[in-house]
Amino acid sequence: MLGRVNHIAIAVPDLAAATATYRDTLGAKVSDVQALPEHGVTIVFVELPNTKVELLEPLGENSPISAFLEKAPSGGIHHICYEVDDILLARDKLVASGARVLGDGNPRTGAHGKPVLFLHPKDFFGTLVELEEV
Numbered sequence: 781m782l783g784r785v786n787h788i789a790i791a792v793p794d795l796a797a798a799t800a801t802y803r804d805t806l807g808a809k810v811s812d813v814q815a816l817p818e819h820g821v822t823i824v825f826v827e828l829p830n831t832k833v834e835l836l837e838p839l840g841e842n843s844p845i846s847a848f849l850e851k852a853p854s855g856g857i858h859h860i861c862y863e864v865d866d867i868l869l870a871r872d873k874l875v876a877s878g879a880r881v882l883g884d885g886n887p888r889t890g891a892h893g894k895p896v897l898f899l900h901p902k903d904f905f906g907t908l909v910e911l912e913e914v
């Protein structure tokens with residue numbers, strides 16, 4: 781079912797500072813800032829030769845990453861995103877096996893304009909999983 785790792789996401793308290801660290805200290809190529817109010821986050825992608833790192837900062841009062849940052853105020857790895865060919869097929873197999881799809885269970889449009897879903901971290905060894913159809 782799983783394809784490539786599309787990105788690894790890190791929740792950060794200060795997106796500008798994290799972007800500067802990746803760009804200036806680590807010498808990485810970084811994207812423009814993208815506000816995603818429908819997802820409650822502002823993001824920057826760090827573009828690496830083999831994958832991407834998604835830097836996430838809370839946006840708005842009901843951000844899904846606020847509680848995470850309260851527990852880890854200096855930031856931390858928040859989720860891993862795997863590519864799938866058919867997100868509805870993947871979802872239906874996962875639901876049949878007992879995994880919990882977050883939200884209303886329907887894919888939403890993610891940062892790359894592609895359908896995404898999130899799977900409960902308690903069902904995947906303490907790691908929040910994002911699936912992105914490619």
Ligand SMILES: CC[C@H](C(=O)O)C(=O)SCCNC(=O)CCNC(=O)[C@H](O)C(C)(C)COP(=O)(O)OP(=O)(O)OC[C@H]1O[C@@H](n2cnc3c(N)ncnc32)[C@H](O)[C@@H]1OP(=O)(O)O
Nearest residue numbers: 819821844847848858882890891892896898901906907908
């Ligand atoms: C889609 C746009 C963009 C893209 O790439 O295209 C993004 O990636 S946006 C990313 C932000 N969006 C999301 O994260 C959406 C899915 N997330 C959620 O629905 C919530 O964040 C959820 C349900 C994972 C956690 O909700 P909440 O913070 O309210 O915490 P809970 O008390 O419900 O947590 C239950 C339990 O899970 C542990 N937890 C929470 N978040 C994580 C995490 N990221 N990784 C590992 N574990 C996590 C939390 O500590 C609780 O554990 P407990 O033992 O009960 O304390």
Ligand SMILES: [Co+2]
Nearest residue numbers: 789834861910
């Ligand atoms: Co993501």
